[in-house]
Amino acid sequence: MTEAITTTTAAEPLLRVQGLKTYYPIRRGLLSRTVGNVKAVDDITLELYPGETLGLVGESGCGKSTIGRSIIRLENPTDGSIWFDGEDITKHSISDLRSVRPKMQMIFQDPFSSLNPRMRVGELLAEPMRVHGIVPDGELEKRIDWLLDMVGIPRSYKQRFPHEFSGGQRQRIGIARAISLNPKLIVCDEPVSALDVSIQAQILNLLKDLQKELGLTYLFIAHGLGAVKYISNRIAVMYLGKVVEIGTKEEIFANPRHPYTQALLNAYPVPEPRKRGQQRIVLQGDVPSPANPPSGCRFHTRCPFAQAICKEIEPQLEGGEHASACHYPLAAT
Amino acid sequence: MLLEIKDLKTVFKTEKGEVTSVDGVSIQVGKGETIGIVGESGCGKSVTSLSVMRLLGKNGRIKEGEVRFMGKDLAKLSESELRQMRGGEMAMIFQEPMTSLNPVFTVGNQLVEAIRLHSDLKGKAMEEYAIEMLKKVGIPRPDAIMKSFPHALSGGMRQRVMIAMALSCKPKLLIADEPTTALDVTIQAQILNLMKGLREEIGASIMLITHDLGVIAEMADKVVVMYAGQVVEETDVYTLFENPLHPYTQGLMKSIPHLHNDTGDTLESIPGAVPPLTNMPAGCRFHDRCAFASEKCQLDAPVFKPVTEGHSVRCWKAQEPEVWQLEPREEEAV
Incomplete structure (x- = not known):
C-alpha cells in the first residue's frame, strides 16, 4: 500500500505514516470497563515530501484532526508507525520528543485559545525559542522583529496582549510562533475556518509565501475545499477514519474517482447564481458513528452507486498516484 | 411589501458607552421573495434580523427608524402582541440549533x-x-x-x-440566520434543498443571513451587502455576481478560492480588517481598506443611492465613474 502513494519526487519523504490507528476507548460502568472503541483514525498510510502541501479534507468526525494530532504526538497512536525526518517517533517518550518537537509545529483553528492571554506578544514569541535554545538570549529581540516582519505584524505591537488583536492578526501570531523554531513540518489544523472570508485570503497567501521562503512542508487540514484547493499540491479525502481517495489536486478536482469525493465537490454551493439548481448529488442521511462503522465499504450506507459487494468487502486504496478505495470507481470524464 | 425596514438604527449599551451596530439600514422584502443579507462578522447583519424580531436583549434597542411588517409598525407593538407574532406570522431559525432547542x-x-x-x-x-x-x-x-x-x-x-x-405555523416571513454554517457541506446541501422545496410549497418570504456567497448564489433573489453597520450595495442576485459595483463586494468575490476554475498563484485579499464599532473611520467606512479611495472618501461619507434601475450602492466611485480615477492605487503591504 505504501507503494501506491508514491509521487514523482525521488526525495525521501519527510513524514511517513504507516497503518496508523488512533482509537478512543469507550468506557462504561462502575469499573470503567472498555466496551468499545471510537475508531477515529483507522489504518491510514500517508507520505509527505519535503516542500509539498498535502491537504486533508473530510467532514466532522472523519478523523482528519486526529491524524494531525497523532503525528505531532499530541495523541498516542493505538497502532502503526510514524517516521519523521528519518526517525521512528511512534514510541518516543515525552523527553525523547523534546528534540523532535521544534521540527514539527502546529497551527490551530482558534488562535485565541492557543495564546496565553496574560502574555505580551513579545513574550509569547520569545518563550518557545528560549525553551528550545533556538538563538542566544542576546539575539532574541532581533529574531522577534524578524518574525513579526515575516507575518506582517508591525514591530511596535510587541507590547500588546492577544485580546488587542483581531482574529486574523492572532492567527498571524500563531504562525509566527510556529515558524520561530525553524520547523520542517507544520500541521495546519483548520487555520482559516474561524476567520472572515476577506481575512482567510490574507492568511492563505501568507502561508504560501512562508512555504516558499522557508521551504516548509504542510499538512493542511480543513473542511473547506476552496482553501485546500488553493494551497495544496496533493489532497487526501477522508471518510469515517479512512482515506478514501488521494491524488494531485488537479486529478482530485477534475476526475474524482470515489463517489464520496464527487458528492463532496458537488455539495459546495457555487458562487454563480446562473448555475443554481444544476447539480447535484445530494447525499442522504448523516455520517454513521465511528464507534460502529458500517461493514464493508464504510460509505455504502450513503453511496448512490452501492452494490451488494460494497456491504461485504472493504475496498482497498488502490491506483498508484491517484488512488481510491472503491469497488466501482467513477470513470474519468 | 411584506416587510419594510426603514432607516433602522440599533444601538447597544456597553461599558464604553452606546455603540451603534446597525446604522440607517433600509431593506424591503416582498411577498414570496428570498432576500440574502451578506457580510462579515460585525457588519450588523444578525442585529438587523434580531431588530425585526425585537430580540435585542436588555441592552439593545431600536433608536431610530421603523420596521413595518404587513403594515404594522413593530416598534409600537406590546410585548404580548409581539409574542403572538413571533413564531406565528414571523419565524426564525438560528445557526446553532442546539442552543435554541x-x-x-x-x-x-x-x-x-x-x-x-x-x-x-x-x-x-x-x-x-x-x-x-x-x-x-x-x-x-x-x-x-x-x-x-x-x-x-x-x-x-x-x-x-x-x-x-x-x-x-405557516409563517409569512422566515428569518434564517446562518442556517447551515454549523453543518457539514453534504448536510448543508440537504438543508438548502429542503428550504427551497418548502419555500415553493408554503410561499413564505425568506430573509437569509449568511457570510457565504455560495449559499447566496444558490438561494437569493435579491441581495443586500452590509459592511460596518450599513448597506453598501443592493441589487438582484445575477447583477451582484456579474457586475458588483462596490469595491468591498468586488473584494469579497475575488477572495473566495474558486472550486472549479483555477485562482492562480495568489488569492486577492482585502487588506486590513473591519473597523471596530466604537471607532468608525470618518468618510466612507471602507476607505482605509479600499484600493480606489481618494481624499473625498476620507472626508465625505457617501450616500446610498441607485446607479441604475434596481442597483444601489454606497460608493463615490461607483456613483460618479466618469470623474473618478479608475486605476487602483498601489496596494500597501498587508
Whole structure:
C-alpha cells in the first residue's frame, strides 16, 4: 500500500505514516470497563515530501484532526508507525520528543485559545525559542522583529496582549510562533475556518509565501475545499477514519474517482447564481458513528452507486498516484 | 411589501458607552421573495434580523427608524402582541440549533407547544400535525423522534427540527440566520434543498443571513451587502455576481478560492480588517481598506443611492465613474 502513494519526487519523504490507528476507548460502568472503541483514525498510510502541501479534507468526525494530532504526538497512536525526518517517533517518550518537537509545529483553528492571554506578544514569541535554545538570549529581540516582519505584524505591537488583536492578526501570531523554531513540518489544523472570508485570503497567501521562503512542508487540514484547493499540491479525502481517495489536486478536482469525493465537490454551493439548481448529488442521511462503522465499504450506507459487494468487502486504496478505495470507481470524464 | 425596514438604527449599551451596530439600514422584502443579507462578522447583519424580531436583549434597542411588517409598525407593538407574532406570522431559525432547542423537553413537547400557541388545533390533532411536519422536513421515523431529546440528534437533524417548528405555523416571513454554517457541506446541501422545496410549497418570504456567497448564489433573489453597520450595495442576485459595483463586494468575490476554475498563484485579499464599532473611520467606512479611495472618501461619507434601475450602492466611485480615477492605487503591504 505504501507503494501506491508514491509521487514523482525521488526525495525521501519527510513524514511517513504507516497503518496508523488512533482509537478512543469507550468506557462504561462502575469499573470503567472498555466496551468499545471510537475508531477515529483507522489504518491510514500517508507520505509527505519535503516542500509539498498535502491537504486533508473530510467532514466532522472523519478523523482528519486526529491524524494531525497523532503525528505531532499530541495523541498516542493505538497502532502503526510514524517516521519523521528519518526517525521512528511512534514510541518516543515525552523527553525523547523534546528534540523532535521544534521540527514539527502546529497551527490551530482558534488562535485565541492557543495564546496565553496574560502574555505580551513579545513574550509569547520569545518563550518557545528560549525553551528550545533556538538563538542566544542576546539575539532574541532581533529574531522577534524578524518574525513579526515575516507575518506582517508591525514591530511596535510587541507590547500588546492577544485580546488587542483581531482574529486574523492572532492567527498571524500563531504562525509566527510556529515558524520561530525553524520547523520542517507544520500541521495546519483548520487555520482559516474561524476567520472572515476577506481575512482567510490574507492568511492563505501568507502561508504560501512562508512555504516558499522557508521551504516548509504542510499538512493542511480543513473542511473547506476552496482553501485546500488553493494551497495544496496533493489532497487526501477522508471518510469515517479512512482515506478514501488521494491524488494531485488537479486529478482530485477534475476526475474524482470515489463517489464520496464527487458528492463532496458537488455539495459546495457555487458562487454563480446562473448555475443554481444544476447539480447535484445530494447525499442522504448523516455520517454513521465511528464507534460502529458500517461493514464493508464504510460509505455504502450513503453511496448512490452501492452494490451488494460494497456491504461485504472493504475496498482497498488502490491506483498508484491517484488512488481510491472503491469497488466501482467513477470513470474519468 | 411584506416587510419594510426603514432607516433602522440599533444601538447597544456597553461599558464604553452606546455603540451603534446597525446604522440607517433600509431593506424591503416582498411577498414570496428570498432576500440574502451578506457580510462579515460585525457588519450588523444578525442585529438587523434580531431588530425585526425585537430580540435585542436588555441592552439593545431600536433608536431610530421603523420596521413595518404587513403594515404594522413593530416598534409600537406590546410585548404580548409581539409574542403572538413571533413564531406565528414571523419565524426564525438560528445557526446553532442546539442552543435554541430546550434540552430538557422532548422534540415532540417543543413542537406541540409551538403549535398550541399559534394554531387552533387541539389534543391529538396537534400531535398528528407535528409528526406530519417532521415528515415534511425529511426526518426518518418521526414517531420515534417526537419522543427523543435534542441531544440525541445530529446537527442536521436538529436543524430540521428547528425548520419544522418554524414552519409549523405557516409563517409569512422566515428569518434564517446562518442556517447551515454549523453543518457539514453534504448536510448543508440537504438543508438548502429542503428550504427551497418548502419555500415553493408554503410561499413564505425568506430573509437569509449568511457570510457565504455560495449559499447566496444558490438561494437569493435579491441581495443586500452590509459592511460596518450599513448597506453598501443592493441589487438582484445575477447583477451582484456579474457586475458588483462596490469595491468591498468586488473584494469579497475575488477572495473566495474558486472550486472549479483555477485562482492562480495568489488569492486577492482585502487588506486590513473591519473597523471596530466604537471607532468608525470618518468618510466612507471602507476607505482605509479600499484600493480606489481618494481624499473625498476620507472626508465625505457617501450616500446610498441607485446607479441604475434596481442597483444601489454606497460608493463615490461607483456613483460618479466618469470623474473618478479608475486605476487602483498601489496596494500597501498587508
